[in-house]
Amino acid sequence: MKGEDVIGVILSGHDGRRGFIHHMAVSKECRRQGIASNLLDHALAALEAEGINKAALLVFNYNEAGNAFWESRGFSARDDLTYRNKVLTEMVRIDT
Ligand SMILES: CC(C)(COP(=O)(O)OP(=O)(O)OC[C@H]1O[C@@H](n2cnc3c(N)ncnc32)[C@H](O)[C@@H]1OP(=O)(O)O)[C@@H](O)C(=O)NCCC(=O)NCCS
Numbered sequence: 001m002k003g004e005d006v007i008g009v010i011l012s013g014h015d016g017r018r019g020f021i022h023h024m025a026v027s028k029e030c031r032r033q034g035i036a037s038n039l040l041d042h043a044l045a046a047l048e049a050e051g052i053n054k055a056a057l058l059v060f061n062y063n064e065a066g067n068a069f070w071e072s073r074g075f076s077a078r079d080d081l082t083y084r085n086k087v088l089t090e091m092v093r094i095d096t
Helices: 035-049 064-072
Strands: 008-014 019-026 055-057
Touching: 008 035, 019 035, 035 055
Parallel strands: 019 055
Antiparallel strands: 008 019
């Protein structure tokens, strides 16, 4: 928060075994100030406190800033998984 404005968000959770970071974003004008790192530290600490010892996330290959961020925070890329999904109802595509 900056005054009344939300400048960064993270949404994470777990299934009792693995943690997952669902969303992470910082407003454009506030980036490169350590805000995402700070949010991530809090989320990971909360997961750890619940006994979770591994966290994962998905990021588009073309998201250079996103991948640079996760790489800098020690999230390594895996090449032994295939991402699968299925359209249940027609929807507007969201790419972020
Ligand atoms: C990815 C994102 C959340 C990073 O937020 P941020 O607050 O700027 O990140 P931080 O300031 O904590 O950055 C920590 C480190 O990550 C790396 N990093 C972050 N943004 C980077 C960029 N654009 N290019 C290269 N490295 C980057 C750097 O190593 C940085 O450390 P440094 O600033 O000391 O060099 C932000 O760019 C964003 O909201 N992007 C759009 C949404 C998105 O892509 N979310 C993630 C998808 S899963």
